Amino acid sequence: MQAEANMKWTIAAIGKPSLDYAKRGISEYATRLSRFQSIELRTDWKESGSTKNSANLLASTEGTIRIALDERGELWSTSQFAAHVEAWQLSGTKRVSCLIGGADGHDDNLRAECDHVLALSRLTLQHELALLVLYEQIYRVHSYLRGDPYHREG
Amino acid sequence: MQAEANMKWTIAAIGKPSLDYAKRGISEYATRLSRFQSIELRTDWKESGSTKNSANLLASTEGTIRIALDERGELWSTSQFAAHVEAWQLSGTKRVSCLIGGADGHDDNLRAECDHVLALSRLTLQHELALLVLYEQIYRVHSYLRGDPYHREG
Numbered sequence: 001m002q003a004e005a006n007m008k009w010t011i012a013a014i015g016k017p018s019l020d021y022a023k024r025g026i027s028e029y030a031t032r033l034s035r036f037q038s039i040e041l042r043t044d045w046k047e048s049g050s051t052k053n054s055a056n057l058l059a060s061t062e063g064t065i066r067i068a069l070d071e072r073g074e075l076w077s078t079s080q081f082a083a084h085v086e087a088w089q090l091s092g093t094k095r096v097s098c099l100i101g102g103a104d105g106h107d108d109n110l111r112a113e114c115d116h117v118l119a120l121s122r123l124t125l126q127h128e129l130a131l132l133v134l135y136e137q138i139y140r141v142h143s144y145l146r147g148d149p150y151h152r153e154g
Numbered sequence: 155m156q157a158e159a160n161m162k163w164t165i166a167a168i169g170k171p172s173l174d175y176a177k178r179g180i181s182e183y184a185t186r187l188s189r190f191q192s193i194e195l196r197t198d199w200k201e202s203g204s205t206k207n208s209a210n211l212l213a214s215t216e217g218t219i220r221i222a223l224d225e226r227g228e229l230w231s232t233s234q235f236a237a238h239v240e241a242w243q244l245s246g247t248k249r250v251s252c253l254i255g256g257a258d259g260h261d262d263n264l265r266a267e268c269d270h271v272l273a274l275s276r277l278t279l280q281h282e283l284a285l286l287v288l289y290e291q292i293y294r295v296h297s298y299l300r301g302d303p304y305h306r307e308g
Contacts, residue, residue, distance in 0.1 A: 021179035025283075028175055075229065075276040121275040122229040123291050124305070129179075133287065137277050151278070 007088060008095045009039040009138060012060055013131055014053045014102035016043040022128035029135040037142050039135075053102045054110035061097035066114040068099045068106055069134065071124060073117035078151065082141045084116070089145075098134060100127070161242060162249045163193040163292060166214055167285055168207045168256035170197040176282035183289035191296050193289075207256045208264035215251035220268040222253045222260050223288065225278060227271035232305065236295045238270070243299075252288060254281070 017023050026041070033039050045056045058066075065088055076084070088096055099106065099114065111117050120133050143150035171177050180195070187193050199210045212220075219242055230238070242250055253260065253268065265271050274287050297304035 019179075019182065021175050021182055021286075024178065025173075025175035028173065071231075077225075077276045078278040081277065120277065121287070122231045123235065123274065123287075124232040124294065125287065126290055126294075129287065129290055132175075133275070133277075133279065133283065136280055136283050140278065140280075 007085075007093050009037065010042060010061060010064065010095060010097040011039065011100070011131070011134065012042045012057050012097055013100035013127075014043070014045055014047055014057070015127055017128040017131060019126075019128055022132050025132040026128075026135050029132075029139045033135075033139050033142065036146065037138075039138065047102045050101065050104040050107045053104075054107040057099045057101070057106075058110055058113055061099065064095040064097040065093050066097050066099060067116045067118050068111055068114040069101075069120065069130065070106055070111065070117050071119050071122060073119040075119050075122070078137065078140055078144065081137065082144050085141050086145055100131060100134075161239075161247050163191065164196060164215060164218065164249060164251040165193065165254070165285070165288065166196045166211050166251055167254035167281075168197070168199055168201055168211070169281055171282040171285060173280075173282055176286050179286040180282075180289050183286075183293045187289075187293050187296065190300065191292075193292065195285075201256045204255065204258040204261045207258075208261040211253045211255070211260075212264055212267055215253065218249040218251040219247050220251050220253060221270045221272050222265055222268040223255075223274065223284065224260055224265065224271050225273050225276060227273040229273050229276070232291065232294055232298065235291060236298050239295050240299055254285060254288075 017026060030039060042060060045053065047053065099110065120130055125133065140151050171180060184193060196214060199207065201207065253264065274284055279287065294305050
């Protein structure tokens, strides 16, 4: 489907994954996704406190649909997540960005500027584990929308 | 604290983790936990459909506090999870079991027999990623209760 190929993902995170298992897991889903979906991971920024971190994340995702990851955010099911992705595809969205903060999370301005504030869980997850869960979920959503068996079997 | 050392965890899951990253991640947190907490992973059962799977999980966790993992369950924050663990420790609980179902999840009888039904997320997570999230969370909860810095820094 043309619309699907045209919509790209950016994952913008403060802090590079450093734990071996997390790097491997992210690479696992990034490789699977790359067969049918463009996704880039940007971790260009040093930890600089929440105000500066948030400004960096916003500046780098200008003009995209923005999802802030925040444990106080909305809890989506996989099918609700997929419904959002499908709506973005159909409306011709070029890029969706997921913004992951540093040690102190996002500031209020970032939350206000984002289109959605999403909680992967009410549990506090280690930063790089949250990144891994997000990658698996984006892979799951696209598999589901393509009718691939992964979502049912996973 | 004596009570902490006395309370043990069993994670009883249908299906062994097979993805490399998940095995490494589970091992990462199991190793960290083993410094101060007993935790065993039991994956002795073949996938046999939800009724038989649920019967196997219940039979193997008789006499323990049981938590069924189910995406329709209660959403706990890390501090709510920690409050439960602290209450179990103080009441002299010997063992807490987390029950993770197979492809079709748990049956109604298992949910009724368990003390709690917990959702790690409203998102559907790959089976072995859910196991990894659970391990990280048990490690986080015990770090938090011990006053270790991990919970704040993670």
